[in-house]
């Protein structure tokens with residue numbers, strides 16, 4: 001299929017409206033796309049030229065398949081086909097890179113529009129709005145202790161970090177309301193948590209958990225709702241696919257910088273809590289309770305303060321970008337020559353009436369989906385083997 005060279009911009013009609021008001025550049029030579037298993041891909045080269053990036057040499061020891069960038073940011077793709085590192089932070093693609101017949105690497109449009117672009121240009125996210133409420137969700141509680149090892153108990157750790165996080169946020173963002181989904185060691189159902197998120201004013205949602213897995217696996221991971229697959233009905237959380245990527249990136253970057261923990265990356269998952277949140281939402285796995293050194297750290301006041309400060313830093317960075325008054329971005333927006341014409345995109349827009357149906361579907365979903373830690377553990381282990 002041949003599409004205008006400005007196709008990414010056209011796609012962003014759905015998600016990055018302000019871009020379409022940008023003045024002009026290029027002659028409308030063609031961009032090629034390739035459909036593979038219902039997923040639309042473009043050559044990586046188109047991404048590079050769209051952002052006016054330069055092909056870069058991989059850094060020492062890097063086994064990247066391709067590296068592009070400019071003075072502000074570098075993006076490494078690979079070595080695994082789902083791996084990218086954007087400005088030093090690890091991000092996992094929704095769809096693995098592919099090849100075309102000429103042997104060029106291809107990237108899915110979903111990843112271009114819903115991962116790369118909102119990270120590079122968060123201020124171009126459509127409908128961004130100033131954050132008025134931060135909903136902190138200390139995972140588990142009451143009879144649901146979460147992961148327990150001889151070093152740390154998940155429900156206790158998430159509550160302690162959440163309390164410290166609230167103090168940090170109240171100091172840094174005094175104008176923003178900070179609320180908890182639970183104040184003490186009490187059980188709250190997932191529906192109660194969802195109701196609280198979706199009734200808050202202009203919220204972002206941050207759910208805190210500890211991970212579990214093989215004893216040698218460690219690190220911090222930040223999850224957001226997976227974009228809808230082709231033909232799949234989007235969930236309420238998919239309305240915020242682009243904002244989710246920007247929030248996850250800000251939080252994960254600050255956490256790795258602030259703690260020096262292993263970078264488990266920004267990841268997508270189909271957790272019902274994230275699917276149902278009607279606002280930018282992340283679930284942070286603060287570390288592996290099952291790793292001896294990390295588990296012991298997670299139980300200490302000192303490390304919990306580090307985590308809380310880094311989380312606050314990431315959330316503040318996101319809040320700054322989300323404020324429509326902010327102009328900052330990694331890169332200037334590419335300039336566009338011609339007014340874009342609508343192109344049928346593979347990115348479905350969520351319909352408001354689906355939002356009411358989603359909780360019912362969630363209630364019927366397998367328990368596995370409501371227990372991110374367990375499914376996580378298996379997936380994470382696989383990836384690391």
Ligand SMILES: [Zn+2]
Pocket residue numbers: 139140146147154208209210373
């Ligand atoms: Zn958990």
